[in-house]
Amino acid sequence: MDVLANLMLGFETAATPLNLAYCLAGVFLGTLIGVLPGLGPVATIAMLLPATFGLPPVTALIMLAGIYYGAQYGGSTTAILINVPGESSSLVTALDGYAMARQGRAGVALATAAIGSFIAGSIATFVIAFAAPPLADVALRFGPPEYFSLMVLGLVASVVLAHGSLLKALGMIVFGLLLGLVGTDANSAIRRFTFDIPELADGLGFVPVAMGMFGLGEIIKNLESEEGRQILSNRVQNLMPSRADWQRMIGPILRGTALGSVLGILPGGGAILSSFAAYSVEKRLSKTPSEFGKGAIEGVAGPESANNAGAQTSFIPMLTLGIPSNPVMALMIGALIIHGVQPGPAVMTQQPSLFWGLIASMWIGNFFLIILNLPLVGMWAKMLSIPYHLLYPGILVFCAIGVFSLNNAPFDVYVMVAFGVLGYGFGKLRCELAPMLLGFILGPMMEENLRRALTLSRGDPTVFLSRPVSALMLALALLALAAVLLPAFRKTRETAFQED
C-alpha cells in the first residue's frame, strides 16, 4: 500500500529525537498558554511562531501543529473548569463540562475530553493520509478560475456556517480582503494604500493583525468583566471514568470523530462547526435529552472528539490546496511561507518527508497530549487559579516581544495595538473577526487568481461558469447563501448556535 509506505516515511521523519522533542515542547507550551483564559489557538500560535524561526521547516511545522492541539485542549480545560471557553470550538464543551465540574466530576470531564480527543485524532490522522493524496491530484489540475471559485466558496461557507448576522459577516470578509491588498501590488510593483509608510510596503503582517485581534482585543474584553470567575480547581480528583462512563462516551466519541472528520475538510468548516454539530446530534440521539446542559458526559465526549477530528482534517485543504479553512490554518500557511515552503498540491510530491512527517506527527502529538495532560491536569487547574490581573500584563509582554521580534520593528507592535482596538470595537458591534482574518489572508491570492483567470479568458468573466468545476463551486456558494435565507434553515441555524 502506498499510503502505508508514506506513513512509514512520515513516522521516520517525525520520530527523530529532535522532532519528538519539539512535538512534545509544542504540545506542552500550547496547553500551557491555551489554559490561560482568553488565549485561543490563534493567539497562542501567533505568540509562539517566532520561537520556531530557527528550526528546520519540518520541525517547525511539527511543533506548530503540537501547539495547536495543545492550545485546543487547553481551551477545553478552561471551558470545563471555569466555564470560560478558550475559543469558540469549546463553547459547547463548557455547557456540560462545567456542569460536570460543579458536580465534582471535573476530573472525569477532563479525562473524557482527553480520551475523546486522542481517539478522534488517531482516526483523523488516517483520514488525512487516505484523503489528501487524491485531493492533491485533483488540485494539481486546478487552474486559476477553479482556485478563485474555491476561495469564494470557502469564504461564503465560513460565514454561512458561523453564527451572527450573515450580512455583517460578508462585510467583514470584504473588509478583510481589502486589508490584505495593502502593500506592493505583485503585478505592477505599485504600492497601494501604504500612506507612504515604508513598513507597509510588504503589507500588513499577518501575525500582528491576528495577535491584535485575538490577543490584545480579548484582553481588553476580559478586563470589562474581571470579577466573578468561579474556579473549581480544588475539586479535580478522580480522573478515571467509571465503567458506566466508558459505555456512555464511546458512541459519542466515534460519532463525533466521523462528523468532525467530514466537516473539517469543508472549506470554512473546521473545529467550531464540528463541535456544535456533534452536540446537537448527541442531544437528539440521547434517550434523556433533558440531562444535556446538566452534566451529560455525552455532551463532552461528542463535541470534544468532533473538534479535534475537525481541527485535524482542516489541514487537508491547507496542505493540498494551499487554502486555509480557518484562521489557524491561515497562520500555518504564513509559517510555511516564512520557512520557504509554498503550500499547495506540489508540497506532497516535492517534499514528501515534510508532508508525511507532519501527518505522522499529528498522531504523535495526540499521543503526547494524552500522556501529558492526564498527569498534569492538577497543574493546569492550579494555573487557572492565578488571578487575571496578575496574568494579563505578562501575556501582553509576550505578545509585544513576539511581534517585535518578527522584524525587529516597533511598527509591527503598533499594528498589533491598532488591530487590538479594531478587534475590540468589532466585538462590541457584534461583527465576527474570523471571516475578516480569512479574507485578509486570501485577499492577495484571490486577486492573483482572478487576474490570471481573466487574462487567460481574454477578459471574459464567463470563464468562471464555463469551466465545470469552477461553476459547481460557485453554484454551491450561491446555494449556501440562499439556504441561509430560507426560513427553515435559518431557524435551525439559530437554534444550533443558541445552545450556548
Added chain:
Amino acid sequence: MKALRNPSDFWSGLLFVVAGSLFLTLSRGLEFGTPTRMGPSFFPVVLSIILIAIGLLVVGRSLVLHGEPIEGAALKALALVTGSGVLFGLLVRDGGLILATSALVIVSAAASRRFHWLTALAMAAVLATFCAVVFVWGLGLSIPLVGAWFGE
C-alpha cells in the same frame, strides 16, 4: 442614540461604508486597467463598491429591524492597554528591553480594578528579568537589554 433601533448594526454598517469609501478614494490615483489586463486598482475598486453596498444594506436594515443595544465600552482598559503597547514600541529600541517591558507591565496593570503599585512593580521586575533571560540570553533575540539612551 435612543432613536437608533439597532445601534450595533447601524454603526457597523456605517463603518463598512466609511472603510469602503476610504479604499475607493485611495484607489483613485491608480490604474484601473481592463478585465484582460487588470490594473492595481481593479480588484480594490470592485471590493470597495461591494463593501459600501453591504454597509448601506446593513445601515438600512438597522433602521427597520430592532436589535440589542451596544454594551458600554471599557474605555479605561482600552486606553491603558493600547497606551502600554505603544509605549513598548516607542521604548524598545532606544530604551531597551528592560525599560520597555517594565513600562508595558506597569501601565497595562493599571487597567485592572485590582491594581496595586507594589504588585505592579514586582511584576515588572519579575517579567523584565524573565524576558531578559529567556528571550535575549536563551533564544538569542537581538533586542538590546539597555538601549542607546543609557549607552554612552
